[in-house]
Amino acid sequence: MLNIALPKGRLGEKVYAMFAAAGYECPSILEPNRKLIFENEEKQVRYFWVKPSDVAIYVERGAADLGVAGKDILLEYEPDIYELLDLGLGKCRMCVAAPKGFHDDGERTLRVATKFTNIAANYYAGIGREIDIIHLNGSIEIAPILGLSNVIVDIVETGTTLKENDLEVVETIVPISARLIANKAGFQFKRAQIEAIQRSLKEQVKKS
């Protein structure tokens, strides 16, 4: 039985459609109910809906053999997994944003507000800039407005939220999209099935 962790929400639904098109459908998943685990005995596949940020944990710990997680989560938590495919879904960017006209003169420690402390720390360590990280769980955009931070590091999809809060992107750290990930041990023992899914998803990505 192949266990697959899907991220709850629109992305998860799109991803399930890709798995179904690959021949691993599980019709009960489309029934309107609050169940979280769905199994297709015939196809030897079991899906479960989990919080998007938890997918990598389920896969790394072997509760799921496969999963779909955003590159942001993979960069932030650095799970020890195989990253088999860029699904090209949920595309956005991890960016540094600041109030319009902000200039970093490099004379003082840069105060950075973010949910993604590891990504921010790695990025600024890479360019040798001293920073003070302020970890926030949401409404990151208001941090520079209220003087809590100089800049923010966050995901930018359309840029509308930034614009509405008089912020602008000053640097793109890395492009983000959904990735197919696999548990390293599970991969060894269910390789044929995982490779078949990987091949089919790759074809679908190419066509789209």
Add this chain to the structure above:
Amino acid sequence: MDQTILKTEEQAIFALRSLYRRYGYLPYKMSKFEEYEYYIRNKDFLVSDRIITFNDTNGRLLALKPDVTLSIIKNCLDLPGCKQKVCYNENIYRVSESTHQYKEIMQAGLECIGDIDLYDICEAVSLAAQSLALISEDFVLQISHLGILSAVLDRVCPDPKFHQAATACIAGKNAHDLSRLCQEYGVTPENEGLLTGFVSVYGERRQVLARLEALCGTLAAEPLKELKRLSRLLESSPHSEKIIFDFSVVNNMGYYNGIVFKGYLSGICDGILDGGQYDKLMQKMERKSGAIGFALYLDLLEQLPAPKHDYDVDVLLLYGAETDPAAVAEAAARLIAEGKTVSAQKAIPPKLRHRELLDLRKEGAPC
């Protein structure tokens, strides 16, 4: 002795020690402590630089061992033509990646240090496979050759930053980000094809060798030859089919070189065995010898399903303050002789699950 009472990891320790002894690996007992400075000098070799330290009575700063290999190397001599073969089972102390707290890890393994050759490499790989097989027949042992990986990386781009990022992609079988990286560093399409092709080369040894030859051409000729010879030698192993080639095993390329390997057991979510040649570490420690070894993380065996017991003891032997201790001892001895497990108590412990109760306060009929 009734071996069924041993936990899986305890059974494994005995079986592994017996296996290693048969191949002439002598048990190596080391101190739990080591000079802290020794680890600081070699901290890049360690999985983490967070080490438990304390002051000895004479003020020296000591550390609880986070690693076994460094201690063994320190005590090995360079003896031309000879090899020192040692095995061990030791507890080491590292920070858990999940809890970020210190954790005691039970480790067993072996090291072969000295004038090592292809036979020794084959012996180490074969013993790694046999070690896994002793625990479960359902295993996979991945082998890689860092000499091939180094040659490919050197050909593609000389920048050490590129090597680091590319190695991380290869370890994660991540061909898509590897392609992006190549484009970022201006790698030619031909070399990009070579590197990304390398990610998808894994599996059955002969097929991998054929694909590697096609991919590499004359590049990495020597390491490829060594890999071929090793593969042929492993064909006589009863576990040959479970030993595959996979270049996502990269280890720390600053210390390891040549053959490296990693073992997985079905039912355990992490690699349980890590090993390889670490001549570079020996050179950094100013030794002339070569070395190869591996370690099994036996604490991971807890993830294997354990047999379920409906009861904690067969008989709860209940006695009162007035009961003659000799009568309790006699009843317990009789039940144990019948092959039952017994817990003698003056009151019934609330969480002790017992199959039957023998109440000596009522002249002892089971109920």
